[in-house]
Amino acid sequence: MTGLHLIQTYSSDSDEDEHDETRKDDHKIVNKLTLPASILSWKGVTSNEEVIDDPLDHDGRIRSFKHERGNWTTLIYINYAPxxxxxxxxxxxxxxxxxxxNIISNLHISLSRTLVLKFHWIESFVEGIKLACHSFNKFIIQLTDVRVYCNEERTRTFLGIYCQDEDKMLKCLTEIFDNLLAEYQLPSFYKDTSYHISFFWCLGDKQACLKEILSPLxxxxxxxxxxxxEDAYVHVNDIQCKIGNKCYIFKLK
Structure with missing residues (x-):
């Protein structure tokens, strides 16, 4: 019986030791898989944190898509400082x-939809935009009239200043970027393109009442x-792309 008891004791101690070692190994693995704080900070979302957007925190605005870890909100645009x-x-x-x-403080001319980019795509995506811009010359566009726009979800309406694209430079740029987006199976820019600088927004679909005052505006x-x-023309010297909270600037020739 004494021998049997010793065997049982050894077996029990051995199992506990293995369990302790397993927990230590698991702890090591968890530590190895934890993202560095610098990356989490750049992303703007801490690990394992679910982001719940409250429209009340954004003047009633509603996100077009849910924020998910690994997805980065992306926009290609021309920055405009009036x-x-x-x-x-x-x-x-x-x-x-x-x-x-509200009047919009950060103005721009969109050259893409608001996109969702995967983290592992970012490096090659940025390089693709960089190559496209290096072969494109600086150009000038003219501001003409005021137009009304509404987002696809009909949750917000905008007033924008239309940008005349006589030389089709904006159209050429968006076509180049559309080809890049297709490589990632991302949606192309709008077919009925109306390049503009949105400067005012309001909640809901208010197109009908705003269209009535477009002529005097x-x-x-x-x-x-x-x-x-001098304010009638926009000199386009670079293209910008915002991915998450990081902005990339690409100079034109």
């Missing part, structure tokens, strides 16, 4: 509108541009 005079004109529009809304804009000719 003069103080033009920005003052934009703010003056608020007093003429039949709806309540355009007249006001044209008067302003006639008196400030």
């Amino acid at each position: 003069s103080d005079c033009l920005y003052t004109w934009m703010k003056s529009v608020l007093n003429k509108l039949p709806v309540e809304g 355009t007249s006001s804009l044209n008067k302003f541009l006639a008196e400030n000719m």
